[in-house]
Amino acid sequence: MSDTVPFRPEARSPRGFQDRRARDLRAERTILMAVSAVYERYGFEQLDTPAFEYADALGKFLPDSDRPNEGVFAMQDDDEQWMALRYDLTAPLARFAAQTWETLPKPFRRYAFGTVWRNEKPGPGRFREFIQCDADTVGSARPEADAEIIAMAVEGLEAAGLPRGAAMLKINNRKLLNGLLSSAGVVDGGQKLAVLRAVDKLDRLGPDGVRLLLGEGRKDESGAFTKGAGLNAKGAESVLAFVAAGGGSRAETLAKIADVIGGSAEGDEGLADLARIDAALKGLGVAEDQAAFDPSVVRGLEYYTGAVFEAELLLDTLDEKGHKVRFGSVGGGGRYDDLVARFTGERTPATGFSFGVSRLASALRAAGREAAATTRGPVVVIAFNEANMADYFAIAGELRAAGIAAEVYLGASGMKAQMKYADRRLSPAAIIVGDDELAAGTATVKDLDLGRELASKVSDNQAWRNERPGQATIPRADLVAHIRRILEG
Known part of the structure; x- marks a missing residue:
């Protein structure tokens, strides 16, 4: 067995060149x-x-x-x-x-x-x-x-x-x-x-x-x-x-x-x-x-x-x-x-x-004059249950067909980490569809733009958790129109 350590190049950008996200x-x-x-x-x-x-x-x-x-x-x-x-x-x-x-x-x-x-x-x-x-x-x-x-x-x-x-x-x-x-x-x-x-x-x-x-x-x-x-x-x-x-x-x-x-x-x-x-x-x-x-x-x-x-x-x-x-x-x-x-x-x-x-x-x-719109991410469909992935992709496809940027979360993390992911992407909204929503023909939408705005004003964390500001459960047929209102708001 060889003791040779494999060469691993240092991950670095050439001087004078930059990565742009x-x-x-x-x-x-x-x-x-x-x-x-x-x-x-x-x-x-x-x-x-x-x-x-x-x-x-x-x-x-x-x-x-x-x-x-x-x-x-x-x-x-x-x-x-x-x-x-x-x-x-x-x-x-x-x-x-x-x-x-x-x-x-x-x-x-x-x-x-x-x-x-x-x-x-x-x-x-x-x-x-x-x-x-x-x-x-x-x-x-x-x-x-x-x-x-x-x-x-x-x-x-x-x-x-x-x-x-x-x-x-x-x-x-x-x-x-x-x-x-x-x-x-x-x-x-x-x-x-x-x-x-x-x-x-x-x-x-x-x-x-x-x-x-x-x-x-x-x-x-x-x-x-x-x-x-x-x-x-x-x-x-x-x-x-x-x-x-x-x-x-x-x-x-x-x-x-x-x-x-x-x-x-x-x-x-x-x-x-x-x-x-x-x-x-x-x-x-x-x-x-x-x-x-x-x-x-x-x-x-x-x-x-x-x-x-x-x-x-x-x-x-x-x-x-x-x-x-x-x-x-x-x-x-x-x-x-x-x-x-x-x-x-x-x-x-x-x-x-x-x-x-x-x-x-x-x-x-x-100078602090960069347009805020340049940082907005896509709507994130939460992967609540692996058995329902086809339904999540159908939701994302419906939003994309309506001209709305959307993605299904494809990582391996749980619900809390997925919401953190959506927030880090500066997504306008997250969509949660579990077994109950699928059975009832509804979807739960978290308005992340509103949530970020209200979070800056909250003083009682327990009240915040109880009230769930910016969250609404709506008929599945109204999803595109509801997301549009969030984007325009």
């Missing part, structure tokens, strides 16, 4: 359906692309590296081509548009939702696998196309469960900062990108930290040094003055920016674009407290070429220990006129917005 999935599905309905009202067509793309189609923009397995999860196919799980839903759209452009209506307006994967360091609220929901217009250079995307994002956030005032769309234009840097003599693409990345850290590091990153560089708390953009003191201060120009109305912010950027040709073009976006937003009914111009918004990805926007959560949210935390962004997007050109060589204007669905669901829960 019904509560999480239903919360995400509720958001997806609500936001998708908004997109469709605006006339956007649904599109689904594969989870895998060829790594060269994703491009170096996303992982910020030429290595195919850096920033993405990649594998080599049997034809030696590298494939990678999609990093977002925008790069696959660019590939699809380039591949099918001749057959598409132009502009092409599409929305999509699905899982994306990022091979990045995970952290609190930062996962390697999550769901996004996007809307994009490909083929229109009009700033009004950006405005429409912004209006949809505003409406989509409210449809998803964030009331007015709970989030703000912040808008900027890359051309403004490009114009400012050109006036300061910065023409190198790498240095411009370093400036954008420094400004993108303003919320986290504050002006002093960004000032260091705009200059020679910054050493963090761990002692690690990040090389800076190499601007001189005057250039760094002009960038900081630019990003601080927000805070007023959209018109007031435009006037402040105009004073800072120095009248460069590209900067003036950016100002004109924002003025047209402002006019369109007014026509679309998007108020100043729903969408504002904010020069500090730059977005992190390299491929944005014009307008950029970010949805910031303004609600107070609590962490697992009950401490207030700042949740930050729950979505963003912008104009990316060069992405399709990677395939075709011809500039194709495009603009879009992406909701981080998993992140938005977490934010709603952290």
Whole structure:
């Protein structure tokens, strides 16, 4: 007999990946359906692309590296081509548009939702696998196309469960900062990108930290040094003055920016674009407290070429220990006129917005605004007597045929444990049918929703047991109607 102990792997989830139960999935599905309905009202067509793309189609923009397995999860196919799980839903759209452009209506307006994967360091609220929901217009250079995307994002956030005032769309234009840097003599693409990345850290590091990153560089708390953009003191201060120009109305912010950027040709073009976006937003009914111009918004990805926007959560949210935390962004997007050109060589204007669905669901829960309906379980038919299992299944089948979620308890526990099971599932009701009920053609229904409500107010446990609140014995023929009243109550 062998003394070898069999290998037993540790049951654990990979870092940055999470298991999601019904509560999480239903919360995400509720958001997806609500936001998708908004997109469709605006006339956007649904599109689904594969989870895998060829790594060269994703491009170096996303992982910020030429290595195919850096920033993405990649594998080599049997034809030696590298494939990678999609990093977002925008790069696959660019590939699809380039591949099918001749057959598409132009502009092409599409929305999509699905899982994306990022091979990045995970952290609190930062996962390697999550769901996004996007809307994009490909083929229109009009700033009004950006405005429409912004209006949809505003409406989509409210449809998803964030009331007015709970989030703000912040808008900027890359051309403004490009114009400012050109006036300061910065023409190198790498240095411009370093400036954008420094400004993108303003919320986290504050002006002093960004000032260091705009200059020679910054050493963090761990002692690690990040090389800076190499601007001189005057250039760094002009960038900081630019990003601080927000805070007023959209018109007031435009006037402040105009004073800072120095009248460069590209900067003036950016100002004109924002003025047209402002006019369109007014026509679309998007108020100043729903969408504002904010020069500090730059977005992190390299491929944005014009307008950029970010949805910031303004609600107070609590962490697992009950401490207030700042949740930050729950979505963003912008104009990316060069992405399709990677395939075709011809500039194709495009603009879009992406909701981080998993992140938005977490934010709603952290803010205490998750819909209670997302946690309700099925009606549970108690297995009172094993000899009557066929009758229990007939009851469950009748409820299901009427559109009511139901299940027969299939464990091996007794009556008390079964009721506890139903309560733990947050079932609206439990149905008890014993020999007496079968003989009389009746069913006993325990209204668990009412029971939970009354239990929070009870002071005498003996009276509670005697009165059996929320419990009724009804004719078997009235069962479906009775359960419906409980569900509607």
